[in-house]
Amino acid sequence: MKRYRPVAAVAAAVVLIQLATLILGKGFYLTQLTMSAYYVLAALGLCLVMGYAGQISLGQAGFFALGGYTTAFLTTRDLTDLGGTAFFTVLQGLGLVIPKETLYGGTVIHLSPWVSLAVALILAAAAAYLLGVPVLRLRGHYLAMATMGFGLIVYRIVLGTRLFGEADGLVNVPGFALVPGLEVSGEMSSRIANYYIAWLVVLLVLVLLINLINSRVGRALRSLHGGEEAASAMGVDTARYKVKVFVIGAVLSALAGFLMTHYNGGIGPSEAGVAKSVRYVAIVAVGGMANLWGTLMVGSVLNFLSLRGVFGHYDEAVFGLVLVVMMTFFPGGILGAGTLRTFKVRLVEILNRVRRNRKEVIHG
Amino acid sequence: MGSGQLLQYLFAGITVGSIYAFVAVGYNIIYSATGIINFAQGEFVMLGGMLAYSFSRFMPLGIAVVLAVLLTAAFGGLMELVFIRRMKSGSVLGMIVITIGLSLLIREGALAVWDEQIRALRFFSGSEISSLNILGARISPQVLWVLGTTLAVTAGLFLFLKFTLTGQALRACSENRRAAKLCGIRTERMVSLAFLVSAGIGALGGCVVSPLTQTHYAMGTDLALKGFTVAILGGLGNPLSAVAAGLLLGIIESFSISLLPMAYKDVISMVILLVILVVKPGGLFGSSRAAALREY
Numbered sequence: 001m002k003r004y005r006p007v008a009a010v011a012a013a014v015v016l017i018q019l020a021t022l023i024l025g026k027g028f029y030l031t032q033l034t035m036s037a038y039y040v041l042a043a044l045g046l047c048l049v050m051g052y053a054g055q056i057s058l059g060q061a062g063f064f065a066l067g068g069y070t071t072a073f074l075t076t077r078d079l080t081d082l083g084g085t086a087f088f089t090v091l092q093g094l095g096l097v098i099p100k101e102t103l104y105g106g107t108v109i110h111l112s113p114w115v116s117l118a119v120a121l122i123l124a125a126a127a128a129y130l131l132g133v134p135v136l137r138l139r140g141h142y143l144a145m146a147t148m149g150f151g152l153i154v155y156r157i158v159l160g161t162r163l164f165g166e167a168d169g170l171v172n173v174p175g176f177a178l179v180p181g182l183e184v185s186g187e188m189s190s191r192i193a194n195y196y197i198a199w200l201v202v203l204l205v206l207v208l209l210i211n212l213i214n215s216r217v218g219r220a221l222r223s224l225h226g227g228e229e230a231a232s233a234m235g236v237d238t239a240r241y242k243v244k245v246f247v248i249g250a251v252l253s254a255l256a257g258f259l260m261t262h263y264n265g266g267i268g269p270s271e272a273g274v275a276k277s278v279r280y281v282a283i284v285a286v287g288g289m290a291n292l293w294g295t296l297m298v299g300s301v302l303n304f305l306s307l308r309g310v311f312g313h314y315d316e317a318v319f320g321l322v323l324v325v326m327m328t329f330f331p332g333g334i335l336g337a338g339t340l341r342t343f344k345v346r347l348v349e350i351l352n353r354v355r356r357n358r359k360e361v362i363h364g
Numbered sequence: 365m366g367s368g369q370l371l372q373y374l375f376a377g378i379t380v381g382s383i384y385a386f387v388a389v390g391y392n393i394i395y396s397a398t399g400i401i402n403f404a405q406g407e408f409v410m411l412g413g414m415l416a417y418s419f420s421r422f423m424p425l426g427i428a429v430v431l432a433v434l435l436t437a438a439f440g441g442l443m444e445l446v447f448i449r450r451m452k453s454g455s456v457l458g459m460i461v462i463t464i465g466l467s468l469l470i471r472e473g474a475l476a477v478w479d480e481q482i483r484a485l486r487f488f489s490g491s492e493i494s495s496l497n498i499l500g501a502r503i504s505p506q507v508l509w510v511l512g513t514t515l516a517v518t519a520g521l522f523l524f525l526k527f528t529l530t531g532q533a534l535r536a537c538s539e540n541r542r543a544a545k546l547c548g549i550r551t552e553r554m555v556s557l558a559f560l561v562s563a564g565i566g567a568l569g570g571c572v573v574s575p576l577t578q579t580h581y582a583m584g585t586d587l588a589l590k591g592f593t594v595a596i597l598g599g600l601g602n603p604l605s606a607v608a609a610g611l612l613l614g615i616i617e618s619f620s621i622s623l624l625p626m627a628y629k630d631v632i633s634m635v636i637l638l639v640i641l642v643v644k645p646g647g648l649f650g651s652s653r654a655a656a657l658r659e660y
Contacts, residue, residue, distance in 0.1 A: 056457055058464075134642040140456035141401035145592050146641050149634040152589060156634075160627025274585050278464055285461050317472035323465025327458055328450055 003214060006293055007206055014199040018192065029308075030195045031186075036303040037198035038260040043283045043299040044205060044292060045252030050281065051290035052213060053245045054225035055136060059147035060253050060280045062154035063124050065272030067254030068261035069158055070120040071113060072170035079109040091115070098174070113176040117258055124254030125247050132246040136239065139228075148274060155272040169268030176262035184262045194263060201259065202296070205252060209292055212248075221245060225290070275316055282319045286326050368500030373618050375503045379576055381614020382514040383409065386569025387591025388598060388606035389521065390562035396538030396601050397558035400448065400459050404467035405566060405591060406584030407474075411436045412567025413579030414474060417483045425486055433567045440563020444556050467584060474581040485574035492575075506575050513572045517565060518607050525603075534558065538601060586630065593637040599647025609648065 021029045046060045079097060082088040091097050096112040135146045158164045165171070175185025183190065184197060212218055220241045223231035232238050261267040270276065283302060287294025302322070305311065311318045329347075390405045412432050419428035443466060451458055487494075488509045495502040525531040536544040537554045545551045570579065590613065598609035613633060620632045640647075 050457075054457070056460055131638075135638070138641060138645065141460060142596075142641055142645060144403075144460050145401070145589065145596075146638055149589060149593075149637045152586075153631050153634045156628065156630045160625060160631075275468075278468060281461065281464070289457075313476070314472065316468055317476075320465045320468030320472060323461055324447065324469060327462040327465065328447060 003210055004207065007203060007210070010206070010296065011199075011203055014196075014203075018195060027191065029304075030191050032304050032307040033300075034191075034195045034198045034263060035260065035307055036300045037195075037202050038256045038263070039280075039303045040296055040299040041202055041205060041256035041259075042253040043280050043287075043295050044202070044209060045249035045256075046280045047284045047287065047290075047292055047295040048209060048212070048221075048252075049245055049249040050284050051288075051292075051295070052218065052221045052225065053242055055242055055246065056140075056144045056281070057147045057246070057249065058144050058274065058277045058281065059131075059149075059151040059154075060249070061272050061274070061276035062151040063128065063250040063253035064257035064260075064276070065154055065158060065267065065269075066124050066127060067120040067257030068267035068271060069164055069170065069257075070123055070254075071116040071176075071258050072173045072261050072267050073164065074111050074116040074119060075113050075174055076170060076172055077111065079111060080107075083109070100174075110174060113174070113262060117176075120254050120258045121251055124250045128247040128250030129243065132243040133239075136242040136246060148277070151272065151274055151277050155269060155274065158272055159269040164269075167269060169266055171266035173261055173265050173267070175265075176259070184259055186263055186265050198259065198263070201255075206292065206296070213292075217241065217244070222290075278323075279319050282323045282326075286322055366500070371499055371501035372503075373622070374615060375498075375501060375507055377615035377618030378611055379507050379510050379573065379614070380617060381611035382510045383569050383573045383577065383587070383610075384590045384594045384613055385514060385607040385610025386517070386566055387587050388594035388610050389517070389603045390566045391591055391595040392598075392601060392603040392606055393521075393534075393562040393565070394558050395595075396603075397534055397555050398448075400463070401592070402559075402562070403460065403463040403588055404443070404470060404584070405562070406587030406589075407467050407470040408436055408440060408563045408566030409570035409587055410474060410579060410581065410584045411439065411470065412570030413485060413574040414478050414483060414570075414581070415567070416571045417485050417574065417579060418478075420486060425488065429485075429568075429571045432571060433564050436567035436570075437560045437564030440566075441556050441560035443563075444559035448559070449552065449555070467588070471581060471584055478581055480581065482578045482580050483574070484578045485571060487575045488572070504576065506572075510572050510576070513568065514607065517568065518604060521565075521603055530557070589637070590630075590633050593633050593640070596637065596640055596645065597648055599649050602647070602649070605647070605649045 017033065018030070021027055021033075042060055042064050045063075046057060049055050049057050079088065079091075088097070091111070096115050098110045098112055099107050100110060101107055131147075131150055135143060135150075138146055158169075159166060175183035175187065177183040178197070182193060182197075184194060186194075213221070220231070220236045220238075223234065223236055224238050224241060228238055257267070257271065260271075283299045284295050286302075287296070287298040302319070306315055306318070309315075387405050387409060390408065391401060394400055394402045394405075415435055416425075416428045416432035419431050422428075423431075447462055447466060448459075451462060487504070487506050490505045492504070495504055496508070523531075525535055533544070533549045534554050534557065536547065536549055537551050541551055544554075591610075594610045594613050595606050597613065598604075598606035613636070616636070617629050617633060620629060624632070
């Protein structure tokens with residue numbers, strides 16, 4: 001039970017923050033906090049891939065967009081023309097189509113988001129598998145560039161395709177009804193409910209990931225990170241574990257994209273951009289790589305501030321600065337053990353070097 | 365497609381391909397000396413174009429270009445001194461993260477200085493409407509400047525690496541850093557030099573193509589990826605075949621427009637990148653066994 005204690009702490013924090021916004025009359029913060037939760041979800045997926053398995057991925061935003069665009073595309077189509085086909089009848093029989101009245105009194109029939117959820121997650125898993133099997137054989141720089149290339153492909157396709165709304169993205173995505181009366185959507189009235197839905201999903205995923213990390217798979221992953229050859233020699237099927245983790249990370253990211261799209265009522269091409277993928281990497285790096293709690297905390301704080309527009313014009317620059325400062329001074333992550341000590345050691349090192357250089361200059 | 369049109373596409377491809385070659389050569393020089401892939405490589409091209417644009421408003425074009433190249437080269441060297449050298453533990457993940465962070469910072473810095481506008485340097489000779497007729501294709505004289513510069517840089521680099529002592533020292537570093545150090549080569553200096561030279565070459569490329577392809581603060585990411593594709597196609601660690609691969613990719617992209625919508629142009633290069641990485645990571649001209657032995 002001990003391993004779940006931090007989960008309980010996070011749950012308590014989630015409730016306290018909601019109460020605080022209520023007391024302070026800052027209910028509108030909940031919108032950004034909800035969105036942060038979804039970004040954190042995608043970052044947690046990357047944390048598993050990068051932190052625990054040691055495989056860098058610069059394509060996480062591609063999977064996020066894959067989830068979001070799939071549902072946005074499927075749930076905004078009008079299925080009226082399909083009426084009468086066997087496929088439609090089956091969907092109807094299962095209650096997976098939603099008829100709706102339009103502004104002009106006509107009716108349109110939309111696909112239920114439950115179907116698009118399944119499609120989105122399966123698509124993401126399939127894409128991650130097809131990409132992962134060949135690409136995860138690569139290491140370091142090659143892997144980084146290959147995943148970045150995948151991200152750019154997704155970005156260019158959504159940006160250049162009419163069906164995906166080009167630069168405008170897709171809008172008018174309906175809410176996602178979990179149970180009657182409770183749906184993932186941007187409705188003002190359900191702001192508090194949506195805040196709890198989002199963070200509940202994060203908590204559930206955390207529990208799953210903690211279990212995964214403390215299982216046979218988790219131990220295999222850590223051995224992989226420590227030294228792939230050694231792990232391989234000890235009989236760990238490194239290739240299989242890497243692909244498995246990559247797929248899990250992609251599915252989490254796609255789930256985040258799916259929920260975010262229903263919450264926001266749309267998605268745009270910037271969600272697929274390389275800059276977004278870099279953000280996820282920054283969050284995981286600052287959180288201390290193999291540290292779910294670090295990713296969770298850093299992810300929620302940075303994303304919340306960014307969404308509130310605190311960084312203004314320097315939004316992207318902040319993430320760049322964070323990366324550079326982190327790697328220079330705290331390579332072990334900001335929440336890692338001994339952060340202060342490493343910082344001191346580094347500082348002394350740098351000062352010594354400066355002093356030495358000065359001596360060289362003086363003594364020629 | 366008539367022969368004139370064919371040539372037109374070919375020249376367009378060569379122009380774009382040259383810039384990829386510039387980036388790829390930069391990757392190669394740094395990779396050779398350090399084993400690092402510098403994700404900020406595309407930003408040097410952007411910086412070169414932008415700086416030259418700003419300087420050219422106060423001084424003759426030639427001086428502006430030289431100044432821009434020198435400044436960018438100095439910046440590249442400084443980047444190595446201040447950030448890269450510190451990362452002595454040298455984990456690949458750390459190197460990737462720090463160069464990505466730096467590229468983001470450079471890009472956002474450029475946004476603050478030059479805003480979102482697209483800038484273009486003056487044409488080196490003639491103007492945007494002057495054109496030469498070559499076998500039925502009409503090309504801008506700037507294309508000749510681009511080609512000439514590419515050839516000059518390639519030849520210069522070849523001579524430098526082959527015949528000068530410094531160039532040989534740089535090559536020794538790439539063969540085996542420790543052995544080079546034991547022979548009395550100051551490897552740290554070679555690393556700084558590699559950053560300096562590759563930033564300068566990138567900036568020069570950014571200047572010569574700026575009149576044709578324009579300069580934008582966010583152009584670096586795409587260039588970094590395309591340049592990397594080219595570096596891999598040519599075989600990492602081999603700057604000369606990178607030039608051939610650059611022209612090849614440029615020509616493929618240029619002809620792809622006649623088959624697929626313009627918007628998917630980048631998709632083609634990225635698919636090529638993924639395929640080559642998976643099928644033949646040693647490059648088109650390299651041996652895959654040598655590639656397997658490299659550290660990356």
